[in-house]
Amino acid sequence: xxxxxxxxxxxxxxxxxxxxxxxxxxxxxxxxxxxxxxxxxxxxxxxxxxxxxxxxxxxxxxxxxxxxxxxxxxxxxxxxxxxxxxxxxxxxxxxxxxxxxxxxxxxxxxxxx
Amino acid sequence: xxxxxxxxxxxxxxxxxxxxxxxxxxxxxxxxxxxxxxxxxxxxxxxxxxxxxxxxxxxxxxxxxxxxxxxxxxxxxxxxxxxxxxxxxxxxxxxxxxxxxxxxxxxxxxxxx
Numbered sequence: 001x002x003x004x005x006x007x008x009x010x011x012x013x014x015x016x017x018x019x020x021x022x023x024x025x026x027x028x029x030x031x032x033x034x035x036x037x038x039x040x041x042x043x044x045x046x047x048x049x050x051x052x053x054x055x056x057x058x059x060x061x062x063x064x065x066x067x068x069x070x071x072x073x074x075x076x077x078x079x080x081x082x083x084x085x086x087x088x089x090x091x092x093x094x095x096x097x098x099x100x101x102x103x104x105x106x107x108x109x110x111x112x113x
Numbered sequence: 114x115x116x117x118x119x120x121x122x123x124x125x126x127x128x129x130x131x132x133x134x135x136x137x138x139x140x141x142x143x144x145x146x147x148x149x150x151x152x153x154x155x156x157x158x159x160x161x162x163x164x165x166x167x168x169x170x171x172x173x174x175x176x177x178x179x180x181x182x183x184x185x186x187x188x189x190x191x192x193x194x195x196x197x198x199x200x201x202x203x204x205x206x207x208x209x210x211x212x213x214x215x216x217x218x219x220x221x222x223x224x225x226x
Contacts, residue, residue, distance in 0.1 A: 021133070034214075040160055043203050043205075043220055044213065046214040046216075049212060100158060100172070101215070103148075104155050105154055
C-alpha cells in the first residue's frame with residue numbers, strides 16, 4: 001500500500017553541524033511532498049514543501065532534496081541549533097495539495113551542545 | 114491571531130462515554146481537518162471539510178463524527194469512546210492556497226479507560 005517511511009528514528013548531532021533527515025516514499029504517483037517540525041507538546045509546523053517537477057528547494061537554513069528515481073526525500077538543516085531539536089515528519093500527497101496528506105512516522109532530531 | 118484553538122487539552126473518559134473535541138480557527142480558512150497521532154506512527158487523517166456544510170472521511174473515520182456548520186468551527190465527536198481511541202488529536206486548517214501548509218492546533222490528549 002501507499003506509505004511514507006523514514007530511515008532513522010533518532011538522529012543526534014552536535015550544535016553547529018549540518019543535519020540530514022531522510023524519508024522514503026513508496027507511491028510513485030505522489031507529486032507533492034512536505035516537511036513538518038513538531039516540538040514537544042505542540043502541533044506540527046510547516047517547514048518547506050516541494051513539488052515533483054523540482055529536485056531541490058531551499059528555505060532559510062533548510063534545503064529539501066527530491067530524488068524521484070529512488071523515491072527518496074531529504075531535509076537538510078544547516079548549522080543545526082538547539083532550537084532545531086524536534087520530531088520531523090515528511091508527508092506526501094497525490095493530489096498535489098493538502099487533501100489526504102500521508103505522514104511518515106517521524107524522526108527525532110537531538111542537538112547536543 | 115489565535116490561529117487554531119483546540120479544547121480541551123486533556124481529557125480522560127471511561128469506555129462508552131461520549132464527548133466532543135472542539136476546534137476553532139480565526140483565519141477564515143475553508144479547509145479544516147482532524148488527525149490522530151499515536152506513538153511511533155505518523156498523523157492519520159480522521160475527517161476533513163473543504164467548507165461549511167461539507168465533510169468527508171479520511172483514513173481512520175470509524176468511531177468519529179464531524180459537522181461543519183460554520184467556517185470557524187469543526188468539532189469532532191466520539192459517540193461511544195473505546196480504549197483504541199486513546200491518542201493525541203490535532204485539528205488543522207489550510208488557507209486555500211492549495212498547498213500542504215496546514216496550520217495545526219496544539220493538540221488534545223485523550224485517554225479512554
